[in-house]
Amino acid sequence: MAATEQASDEVVIRLVDVHKAFGAQKVLQGLSFDVHRGTTLGVMGPSGTGKSVLLRHVIGLMHQDSGQVLVNGEEVSTLHRKELAAMRRHMGYLFQEGALINWLTVAENIALPLRENTKLPNAEILDLVHAKLELVGIPDAGEKLPSQISGGMKKRVGLARALVTDPEIILYDEPNAGLDPEISRAINQLMRELADRLQVTSIVVEHRVECIRAVCDEVLFLDQGRAVVQAKPADFFASDHPRLRQFLGPEAVRSTS
Ligand SMILES: Nc1ncnc2c1ncn2[C@@H]1O[C@H](COP(=O)(O)OP(=O)(O)O)[C@@H](O)[C@H]1O
Numbered sequence: 114m115a116a117t118e119q120a121s122d123e124v125v126i127r128l129v130d131v132h133k134a135f136g137a138q139k140v141l142q143g144l145s146f147d148v149h150r151g152t153t154l155g156v157m158g159p160s161g162t163g164k165s166v167l168l169r170h171v172i173g174l175m176h177q178d179s180g181q182v183l184v185n186g187e188e189v190s191t192l193h194r195k196e197l198a199a200m201r202r203h204m205g206y207l208f209q210e211g212a213l214i215n216w217l218t219v220a221e222n223i224a225l226p227l228r229e230n231t232k233l234p235n236a237e238i239l240d241l242v243h244a245k246l247e248l249v250g251i252p253d254a255g256e257k258l259p260s261q262i263s264g265g266m267k268k269r270v271g272l273a274r275a276l277v278t279d280p281e282i283i284l285y286d287e288p289n290a291g292l293d294p295e296i297s298r299a300i301n302q303l304m305r306e307l308a309d310r311l312q313v314t315s316i317v318v319e320h321r322v323e324c325i326r327a328v329c330d331e332v333l334f335l336d337q338g339r340a341v342v343q344a345k346p347a348d349f350f351a352s353d354h355p356r357l358r359q360f361l362g363p364e365a366v367r368s369t370s
Pocket residue numbers: 135140158159160161162163164165166167
């Protein structure tokens with residue numbers, strides 16, 4: 114795959130022996146992995162295993178109890194407000210729930226990362242918002258409220274918001290959930306293009322094998338708070354690891370495609 118050949122050795126995201134518990138509940142229990150520049154890492158794993166928690170650590174919305182979370186070599190948990198804002202200018206995040214603000218228009222929802230993390234003038238913000246509305250295929254939706262649009266459209270709005278700062282790093286939390294197959298394919302294609310054309314580095318949390326195969330250069334299986342398998346998609350889906358086989362089930366044929 115072209116993106117794999119182009120991928121550099123430079124580590125953009127690195128987790129080292131990360132532990133995180135909520136009270137007595139241990140969620141991350143020694144999680145370690147690297148993501149290199151220009152590569153897309155898929156993360157699969159059972160519900161409630163800590164996939165969203167892991168993404169929240171990378172963007173600094175949550176801090177680990179121990180271990181390291183490094184983005185471009187900087188420990189995220191020690192960044193101060195200004196440094197965090199600077200980091201987030203280079204990072205897009207597609208929330209699992211969509212997380213649109215109901216009383217703001219679609220355009221104002223997409224503008225939020227620019228308003229929070231930059232000092233750009235309003236006219237420039239509106240131009241950037243409209244460019245992203247076009248990119249995700251909903252150029253005329255800007256003045257609508259979230260309650261007036263479908264689930265698939267909300268996902269596209271969330272994606273436009275994740276992309277509005279032209280980030281170097283994008284974290285996608287179940288980008289295909291709730292989408293029909295046609296829109297899923299369009300979104301997957303867009304994700305792949307961002308990696309190939311713009312060398313974006315991404316983590317994609319996703320259950321759909323089809324999406325992982327279409328979009329990811331590598332896949333990690335998160336189970337009981339650790340990365341138990343990390344491999345290229347062809348090897349990942351052919352893995353003999355008993356827990357992974359049990360998770361994927363008979364549907365994920367061990368084809369070499
Ligand atoms: N802020 C929080 N406070 C307490 N528990 C949390 C919090 N966030 C997540 N959890 C718990 O951590 C576990 C992992 O959650 P999550 O990362 O959302 O799972 P998933 O792998 O399905 O994305 C769940 O049991 C969840 O209830």
